[in-house]
Amino acid sequence: MPDPIILLPRRSFFAAAGKTALSAGAVLLLAGCGSRQAALAADPAADVNILNSALGAEQEAVAAYQVGAESGLLTKPALDLAVQFQGHHKEHADVLAKTVRDLGGQPAEPLARYDFPTDQLKSEADVLRFAAGLEKGAVSAYLGAVPLFQERELARAAASILGDEAMHWAVLRQALGENPVPGAFVS
Amino acid sequence: MTLPVILLLSASLAAAVPAGDPQRGTAVYERCQACHALDRNRTGPKHCGLIGRPAGTVPEFRGYSDALKTSGIVWDRASLDRFLADPLGTVPGTRMGYAGVKDPQERADLIAFLAAAGPCKE
Numbered sequence: 001m002p003d004p005i006i007l008l009p010r011r012s013f014f015a016a017a018g019k020t021a022l023s024a025g026a027v028l029l030l031a032g033c034g035s036r037q038a039a040l041a042a043d044p045a046a047d048v049n050i051l052n053s054a055l056g057a058e059q060e061a062v063a064a065y066q067v068g069a070e071s072g073l074l075t076k077p078a079l080d081l082a083v084q085f086q087g088h089h090k091e092h093a094d095v096l097a098k099t100v101r102d103l104g105g106q107p108a109e110p111l112a113r114y115d116f117p118t119d120q121l122k123s124e125a126d127v128l129r130f131a132a133g134l135e136k137g138a139v140s141a142y143l144g145a146v147p148l149f150q151e152r153e154l155a156r157a158a159a160s161i162l163g164d165e166a167m168h169w170a171v172l173r174q175a176l177g178e179n180p181v182p183g184a185f186v187s
Numbered sequence: 188m189t190l191p192v193i194l195l196l197s198a199s200l201a202a203a204v205p206a207g208d209p210q211r212g213t214a215v216y217e218r219c220q221a222c223h224a225l226d227r228n229r230t231g232p233k234h235c236g237l238i239g240r241p242a243g244t245v246p247e248f249r250g251y252s253d254a255l256k257t258s259g260i261v262w263d264r265a266s267l268d269r270f271l272a273d274p275l276g277t278v279p280g281t282r283m284g285y286a287g288v289k290d291p292q293e294r295a296d297l298i299a300f301l302a303a304a305g306p307c308k309e
Contacts, residue, residue, distance in 0.1 A: 137217065140220075148284060
């Protein structure tokens with residue numbers, strides 16, 4: 001299936017739509033679910049607040065996976081997963097930052113220093129468990145954010161990210177030898 | 188408002204918050220761990236020493252909203268119960284973009300867990 005990012009008429013869409021429409025459209029574009037209904041954002045300031053909360057968590061996840069990748073504790077298959085998942089979080093962060101900017105807000109900056117519990121990471125399992133905890137937290141955070149968006153299409157895009165992070169969590173649990181999908185619902 | 192009425196209201200408020208189980212609260216707290224930890228600041232502030240602390244005052248945390256810093260809230264079981272039920276409704280403008288923990292028992296368990304965490308280690 002062709003990539004919708006390439007096929008969407010970005011220039012004409014941007015030219016025809018206002019700033020708010022562009023921002024919502026950008027998220028949809030990158031989430032692969034573009035729609036001109038994105039032009040209907042109701043309260044950009046409220047959405048910027050929520051997007052920046054998510055952006056901060058994504059930036060931390062990128063940094064955390066970097067720590068894991070550089071720890072020397074991950075064997076090749078797990079290392080590949082960590083790098084792949086980090087790439088997803090980078091993509092999420094890029095989309096969120098762009099959307100905040102397009103909504104007229106200031107994207108949250110990554111922290112100069114993250115205080116990770118590196119003294120507790122002594123094995124591959126420790127690193128995977130640490131990552132799984134972050135992913136589970138991220139799933140909960142997006143679940144708590146989705147109903148708050150004023151712009152419903154932003155909620156849909158956030159739900160798309162939620163799905164990706166739930167997959168990360170399940171794969172990490174599988175790698176740890178745990179039930180990858182421990183329940184019918186997430187919370 | 189007379190003292191007996193105030194006491195009565197306080198008692199009814201206390202009664203409205205169910206008893207919490209810190210063990211169950213451990214599982215509820217996993218939902219917070221995209222942004223928070225007990226012993227270190229992350230996207231959100233650390234939670235050790237939370238009970239009795241005025242909102243927005245972890246000294247080394249820089250990410251507070253003005254709304255939370257000026258809220259006048261002191262974190263106790265009742266104020267946490269209100270905030271956790273609806274963060275943005277309780278403190279409009281807070282950076283905690285989270286719909287809240289809607290189940291009263293889950294909130295009580297979470298608050299019990301946070302209270303059991305005790306003060307921060309220096």
